[in-house]
Every structure is written in C-alpha cells, then in structure tokens.
Amino acid sequence: MRSDSNPSNPGFSNLSDEDRCSCGAIHHVAVGTVVIDHTAIDQLVAYGQSHRWSRPCVVMDANTEEVLGSSVITALSHAGMRPERFYFPERHGLLADETSVSRLETMLKPSSADAVVAVGSGVITDITRFVTHLLGRDFVSVPTAASMDGYASSVAAMEFGGMKTTSSAVAPSAIFADPYVIAMAPRDMTRAGIGDLLGKASAHVDWRLSHGLWGEELCDVVERRVAEPLVDVATHVREILEQSPEGVTQLLRGLVESGIGMAMVGTSRPASGCEHHASHFWDLLASMGRHQHAPHGLQVGYATHFALRLQEWALGGSAIAPSLPLPIGPEGDEARSWFVGHETEVEAVMDEKRAFVAAHSDAWPTSSSRWELVRAGTAKARSIAPLVAGALLTAEIPTTPGFLDLDVATLSATFRFANRIRARYTVIDFLEGQGLLNEAVASVMAEISA
Numbered sequence: 001m002r003s004d005s006n007p008s009n010p011g012f013s014n015l016s017d018e019d020r021c022s023c024g025a026i027h028h029v030a031v032g033t034v035v036i037d038h039t040a041i042d043q044l045v046a047y048g049q050s051h052r053w054s055r056p057c058v059v060m061d062a063n064t065e066e067v068l069g070s071s072v073i074t075a076l077s078h079a080g081m082r083p084e085r086f087y088f089p090e091r092h093g094l095l096a097d098e099t100s101v102s103r104l105e106t107m108l109k110p111s112s113a114d115a116v117v118a119v120g121s122g123v124i125t126d127i128t129r130f131v132t133h134l135l136g137r138d139f140v141s142v143p144t145a146a147s148m149d150g151y152a153s154s155v156a157a158m159e160f161g162g163m164k165t166t167s168s169a170v171a172p173s174a175i176f177a178d179p180y181v182i183a184m185a186p187r188d189m190t191r192a193g194i195g196d197l198l199g200k201a202s203a204h205v206d207w208r209l210s211h212g213l214w215g216e217e218l219c220d221v222v223e224r225r226v227a228e229p230l231v232d233v234a235t236h237v238r239e240i241l242e243q244s245p246e247g248v249t250q251l252l253r254g255l256v257e258s259g260i261g262m263a264m265v266g267t268s269r270p271a272s273g274c275e276h277h278a279s280h281f282w283d284l285l286a287s288m289g290r291h292q293h294a295p296h297g298l299q300v301g302y303a304t305h306f307a308l309r310l311q312e313w314a315l316g317g318s319a320i321a322p323s324l325p326l327p328i329g330p331e332g333d334e335a336r337s338w339f340v341g342h343e344t345e346v347e348a349v350m351d352e353k354r355a356f357v358a359a360h361s362d363a364w365p366t367s368s369s370r371w372e373l374v375r376a377g378t379a380k381a382r383s384i385a386p387l388v389a390g391a392l393l394t395a396e397i398p399t400t401p402g403f404l405d406l407d408v409a410t411l412s413a414t415f416r417f418a419n420r421i422r423a424r425y426t427v428i429d430f431l432e433g434q435g436l437l438n439e440a441v442a443s444v445m446a447e448i449s450a
C-alpha cells in the first residue's frame, strides 16, 4: 500500500487504488483521497469541480447541519453547483435501521443528484454508505467527529430487527475532515473514538489467535496499518482528550486507517474481535429493552478491558494444553434466555462457526510445540495490553462493574455468550471449545470486582 503523505500537510494522503499484500492478494482501496486539514471544505469543493458535480446532495441531521452541513451547502453553491439538502430532523436517537434506510432511499431514488456527500459521524455515514450501495452510487464522507472507525470502511454497521449486523456496502471515494470542526464535537464522542480505536488491541489478538489455531488468513500489511496508530493514540490519550486540532487529527487518522484496513480485506476482522461482539450483545439487549443504548465506542472500550484479561488468561501462561475443541452447541437454557426472539440468527451464526472449524480443522495445533508457536504468534499483539488498559482508564473508561449500567451478572453473561452474535472466531470460542470459558470469565470477574 502506498500512501504519499505530503510533509507540509500531514493530514493529506493520496492513496493508491490497490496494493499487493503479504497474503498474496491484491487489495483494492476505494478511498482515493483522505484530507484531514483545515482546508478540507475547500478541497471538497475542488474535488466536486474536478468530478463535474452539478447537483450534489448533502445528507445530514439536525446537529451536523448546524456544525458543518449548512456551510458545505453554501460552499458548494458558491462554486456554481446546485446542492440538494437531504435532512434527518433528529437530534437524538437516529439509528442505522430499516426506517432510516427507507427514508433516505425514498429521498435519493427519484432525485437527479449526481453526487452524494454524507456530513456526519457514525449513523449518518452508515445509512448513506448502505443506501448508496443499494442504489449503485458513490459517496463522499465529511466526518464531524472522531467517534468511530467506519469512515473509510466498506462495511456498514446496521441495526436490522434490533440485531447489529455488518452489511457489505461501499467505501467513500474520498474523505474530507476539518480538524477544527472535529475538535468541537462533544467530548464524549472523542472518548468513544478512543474506545473504538483501543479496541483494536483485543481484535488484533483474536485475529492472531484464529490465524494460529485455524490458519485464518492474516494480512500483515493491513495488520500494521491498524496496529501502529493504536500505539500512537494509546500513548497520547491525555492530549487527544484536550480536543486540540492536532490531537483529534491523530485520533481520526488512526480511525480512518482502521477503516482502510477493513476495506482492504473486505471484512471488519482487522479491527473487530470479541470486544465488538460484547458491544453488539449490549446493543441487542438495548433493542429488547433490557439495557440502555450507549455509544458504540464507549461500549467497545469498556469491553476491551475484559477481552484483554480473558486473552491473557488464555494465552499468557502455559496452563492450557489445548485439546481438540468440543463440538459447538446445542444451546443450553441459560444461553437461550439471552437471545429470546433471535434464536434463528444465533443458530445461523453457530452453523457458520461449525463450518469454519470444519473447513480449517487441519490447521489445529495438535502438539504442545505447535501450541507454543500459536501463543508466541500472539505475544507481540498482547504486549501492549497494559498500555491500552492504562489509556482506557485515562479516557475515563473504567474496569469496574456498573459503567454504562452493566452489572456483574450481565458482564459475565456477555463474555460467556457474545460469541453467538457473530461467526467470527475469538478467544471466547477458544475458551468455550476447551471447556474453560466459565472458569476464565469467573476469574476475570473476580479480578475486576476485587
């Protein structure tokens, strides 16, 4: 992957549209331009002119219109274009769900718009990404907060029927972010962005673990792209929380890099492991009225504390001598009680996991020396756990029960059952397959409650 950074403007990079990775594949990167700079809106206009936009439509909600959307409309108008305004009037509670998708689709389908610009953070970007993909169009992203990693991603985090799903969608063709706007976002959105980025630490270990145990494909170019900004952000959380334009630029760059990494391999694997499954589990409880909705990144950050401890329990010592994993399922009553109304989705996930395990069973480490190699393969990823745990605390994301209203019983169920949310293999599956999950979760819960 080539990234020609302009030294006089470190927020700007022209990205090559493809790169041959160590895994042998050529990964296409749809995001051709990333601008994180105070001239971002001028550069957006220049981009529109060079692409001969005449009727761009600008998608936003009540908040993002105020902070940036209306100035984007003005700037595009001054350049001779006739922008259309596609507006969600919500200030709170807008979800990337069926309703929002059909609202935007209804607005976009009959329109003569020749470009789509999403001005907003997670939800607006995901709705736009999903709908433009449905309609076979491109879009350009104009972020308003460093709150999540999905800006450059090609997958959309949607919530259909209450269940968070990652749907294939489209990456933006360009990203234009003004750090002075990002710096004005609510501080909790920046905390959420920090939480989402620090979650890459446990996602990384899960990816390495599945690579070692099952030979799941791992691309080290993408791996580095996601891991390097993680260390930078973890060592600068205090500055980032002050919301200086430099601090938020560093965070947003890290988040965009993660999104590019996901887009390169076409899945969220490089940036999402069991900490994300925990967050999706809490979203599911929220959709059932059993928990309050909370920001994605704060949930991910909180879950990362537990995920890192579980991974250390499983991989840190030499206590485990893995035997061939136990068969997956059938579901016990306790697991079922957390997924009432979602049994079919859970069964589909378990089927997919069974198929994954069956397809890769030759790779399973059958000797202790091979198991040592698996552990060693995760060692570098695990080595930053103390740094990341400290950074989470600095971002006021504690380890104690009760944060985001999650009590010990819910936390414990989360790390025993969240692997039923996604087919992706993580440390939870590993421990469950070894018959050690309950013991590991009880030990982690005892640590944090002590």
Ligand SMILES: [Zn+2]
Pocket: 148, 149, 196, 276, 296, 300
């Ligand atoms: Zn995330």
